[in-house]
Amino acid sequence: MTGAGNHAPFGARLAAAIAARGPLCAGIDPHAGLLAAWGLPDSASGAQRLGTATIGALAGEVAAVKIQSAFFERFGAAGVGALEAVLAAARDAGVLAILDAKRGDIGSTMGAYAEAYLADDAPLRADALTVSPYLGLGSLDPAFELADATGRGLYVLALTSNPEAAGVQHAAVPAGGSLGGEMISQVSDRNQDVPAGARDVPGSHGVVIGATVGAALDRLGIDLTGFTGTVLAPGYGAQGASAGDIAALFGPLAAAGRVLVPSSRGILAAGPDPDALRQAARDSARELATAFAR
Numbered sequence: 001m002t003g004a005g006n007h008a009p010f011g012a013r014l015a016a017a018i019a020a021r022g023p024l025c026a027g028i029d030p031h032a033g034l035l036a037a038w039g040l041p042d043s044a045s046g047a048q049r050l051g052t053a054t055i056g057a058l059a060g061e062v063a064a065v066k067i068q069s070a071f072f073e074r075f076g077a078a079g080v081g082a083l084e085a086v087l088a089a090a091r092d093a094g095v096l097a098i099l100d101a102k103r104g105d106i107g108s109t110m111g112a113y114a115e116a117y118l119a120d121d122a123p124l125r126a127d128a129l130t131v132s133p134y135l136g137l138g139s140l141d142p143a144f145e146l147a148d149a150t151g152r153g154l155y156v157l158a159l160t161s162n163p164e165a166a167g168v169q170h171a172a173v174p175a176g177g178s179l180g181g182e183m184i185s186q187v188s189d190r191n192q193d194v195p196a197g198a199r200d201v202p203g204s205h206g207v208v209i210g211a212t213v214g215a216a217l218d219r220l221g222i223d224l225t226g227f228t229g230t231v232l233a234p235g236y237g238a239q240g241a242s243a244g245d246i247a248a249l250f251g252p253l254a255a256a257g258r259v260l261v262p263s264s265r266g267i268l269a270a271g272p273d274p275d276a277l278r279q280a281a282r283d284s285a286r287e288l289a290t291a292f293a294r
């Protein structure tokens with residue numbers, strides 16, 4: 001299916017980007033401390049400058065950027081304007097942008113969130129959006145439908161990297177298995193834009209599985225063989241997961257280019273010098289490539 005925006009579906013575009021530049025995704029999270037370290041004001045304009053400078057330095061180095069909405073929203077209308085400008089900068093630079101806003105609501109409200117981030121004419125449009133399924137995966141239908149129509153993607157939270165997650169996401173479901181495992185299997189089923197016979201192209205909808213979840217995948221009996229989308233695996237670098245941990249966790253899925261590895265503080269701490277940012281991204285990319293090839 002060709003997206004209405006006259007581009008290939010997100011899954012195919014991401015697969016091409018990972019094949020060309022590896023699985024690293026630069027996280028744009030303008031924390032107050034990071035802005036100070038870059039010599040920028042803790043303001044909407046500071047966040048915008050950090051975002052556009054990161055994109056300028058790294059667009060040719062990484063598969064995608066993941067922009068954390070919260071760090072822009074904290075500045076109100078000016079921050080949302082800055083987010084809009086950073087998303088536009090990513091489009092202009094030709095780098096895929098994942099907007100990390102973790103939205104989730106019911107019915108027509110979810111429809112409005114979908115219009116906000118996934119419509120072709122939305123000022124805040126991104127190539128993919130993180131969403132929370134804990135009102136039921138079906139509550140996200142308006143977002144799945146609009147994303148399918150416009151060639152965009154969703155990343156559904158499954159097993160997140162935070163320590164509080166297990167109490168909810170590891171809980172048993174009546175059908176057997178865990179809630180997180182059920183989300184992974186339902187998202188896999190939702191990838192209807194993967195035509196039979198083209199299963200080597202990932203579907204546009206993926207899941208978030210923290211790179212820090214360690215033995216939980218095995219313990220919960222989750223088998224990612226045959227998963228139809230890509231995995232967004234935060235936790236590399238600042239949260240303690242190594243490239244080797246990610247390779248061990250995802251095995252053949254990582255080797256097949258189906259795991260996207262965001263790193264925010266781990267790369268942005270090298271800024272603001274663009275050469276230093278590029279060097280940090282190249283060091284991480286090399287470490288991931290070596291670990292995934294083993």
Ligand SMILES: O=C(O)c1cc(=O)[nH]c(=O)n1[C@@H]1O[C@H](COP(=O)(O)O)[C@@H](O)[C@H]1O
Pocket residue numbers: 027029066068100130159160161162208209210234235236237238239262263264265266
């Ligand atoms: O959806 C996410 O991106 C996400 C899910 C998760 O389980 N854990 C997690 O850390 N994240 C996000 O990933 C980023 C982590 O940044 P660093 O730890 O600095 O690389 C933040 O934007 C988090 O909100």
